[in-house]
Amino acid sequence: MVLCALCCVSAVSDRGALSTCNYSHNVTFFYNLVGKKISERWSTRDSVVIGVGLTVCVIVVLANLMVMLAILKNRRFHFPIYYLLANMAAADLFAGVAYANLMLNTGPWTRTLTKEQWYIRGALIDISLTASIANLLAVAVERHQTIISMQLHSNMTKRRVALLIVCIWAAGIFMGLVPSTFWNCECDLDDCSTVAPLYSRRFLIFWAVFNLVTFFIMVAIYTRIFIYVKCQSQYTSAHTTENRHNQMIINLMKTISMVLGAFVICWTPGLMVLLMDGLLGKASKANNYEKFCLVIAECNSLVNPIIYSLRDEDMRRTFKWILCCLCRGDEGQQRQLSPVKVDSPQLEVCLGYRAETDG
Known part of the structure; x- marks a missing residue:
């Protein structure tokens, strides 16, 4: 990818070096040059x-x-x-x-x-x-x-x-x-x-x-x-x-x-x-x-993200776990959830803990 681009860039740079460049033109000049309208309001x-x-x-x-x-x-x-x-x-x-x-x-x-x-x-x-x-x-x-x-x-x-x-x-x-x-x-x-x-x-x-x-x-x-x-x-x-x-x-x-x-x-x-x-x-x-x-x-x-949530059950469960924990919003409770337990099964861990605390 990079080598192909370098070859093309080198060719353009060599040709550009032979041209006269005027870098004083602003953005509006180039838009007017090609006829692309810039809205005034x-x-x-x-x-x-x-x-x-x-x-x-x-x-x-x-x-x-x-x-x-x-x-x-x-x-x-x-x-x-x-x-x-x-x-x-x-x-x-x-x-x-x-x-x-x-x-x-x-x-x-x-x-x-x-x-x-x-x-x-x-x-x-x-x-x-x-x-x-x-x-x-x-x-x-x-x-x-x-x-x-x-x-x-x-x-x-x-x-x-x-x-x-x-x-x-x-x-x-x-x-x-x-x-x-x-x-x-x-x-x-x-x-x-x-x-x-x-x-x-x-x-x-x-x-x-x-x-x-x-x-x-x-x-x-x-x-x-x-x-x-x-x-x-x-x-x-x-x-x-x-x-x-x-x-x-x-x-x-x-x-x-x-x-x-x-x-x-x-x-x-x-x-x-x-x-x-x-x-x-x-x-x-x-x-x-x-x-x-x-x-x-x-x-x-x-x-x-929509494809991941529809196609992958584990990804969908993890999304629900994250949303569940965010909606609960209690930092003290979130600290008691070990990150290593997120893999199995996420939603049940979060909901189970909440039910236990509510009871």
């Missing part, structure tokens, strides 16, 4: 959109924070695949923060942004998307290696998982910095995007194609895994124990596949709009679809 529609958007952002942050807390508290989730899912929740949480920042720096407020602030606004979205994609790819590879050996969980050490997570976020930060540092249109005004006026259209083409190809690779990996598991299940149909083990693998795979499917469905329209903008420029009329695609992409960060 807040309309009722804009206020409603901002209000709903910020509300969704708060829900996204809280929901994914609960997923991370559930994985931390429940020992049944202390395996590499769940650590990666917790990191996915962290990426979704970060996305909620990024969207909130976008909401608070859009509309008439766009005129007040410096170029550095505008680049930061876009970089936060790029980082969250890259981290999510890299994390899903890591999950796909981990599941492929694990299931081919017919294991439920891999033998990857916590240290290696931590290193992998660090690499995922390093890749996200790198890709977030590329447009502001190397690959923008400040030295080539004819290359400015209509969706993101300071971004290079060539960067949007690379960004969209790279992510769409990654989607295809992940779908291919999961398709191969499902075919392999199905074939193995036919051979082990006579063994009850192996059947149960295979069913656990299939259930986990279905959950992860739903997460991947939701991600692809929510992000593909936005990536297609970026690709159209990069290829056609103003003729694509990409600005007409930009906000709708952004809303769909934002919804993806809210979908994953």
Whole structure:
């Protein structure tokens, strides 16, 4: 991922060095250049959109924070695949923060942004998307290696998982910095995007194609895994124990596949709009679809916690345990609940203790 980006960045940097750059232009200049209108005052529609958007952002942050807390508290989730899912929740949480920042720096407020602030606004979205994609790819590879050996969980050490997570976020930060540092249109005004006026259209083409190809690779990996598991299940149909083990693998795979499917469905329209903008420029009329695609992409960060709660009984029980303890609100009682008992069964521990104290 990083090497491919470096090659493209190097080519653009060499070409940009031959052009005359004028860094004195402000954000408004680039918006006027591509014909993207900046609202002068807040309309009722804009206020409603901002209000709903910020509300969704708060829900996204809280929901994914609960997923991370559930994985931390429940020992049944202390395996590499769940650590990666917790990191996915962290990426979704970060996305909620990024969207909130976008909401608070859009509309008439766009005129007040410096170029550095505008680049930061876009970089936060790029980082969250890259981290999510890299994390899903890591999950796909981990599941492929694990299931081919017919294991439920891999033998990857916590240290290696931590290193992998660090690499995922390093890749996200790198890709977030590329447009502001190397690959923008400040030295080539004819290359400015209509969706993101300071971004290079060539960067949007690379960004969209790279992510769409990654989607295809992940779908291919999961398709191969499902075919392999199905074939193995036919051979082990006579063994009850192996059947149960295979069913656990299939259930986990279905959950992860739903997460991947939701991600692809929510992000593909936005990536297609970026690709159209990069290829056609103003003729694509990409600005007409930009906000709708952004809303769909934002919804993806809210979908994953719902999938976890519907598909995983242990995760659902842990959610109930957390909500139960939060609603009770008695710190003294919470201290008497040992965190190591959260794994079996959570809700009964909390409710049982409350019934005992009430009696």
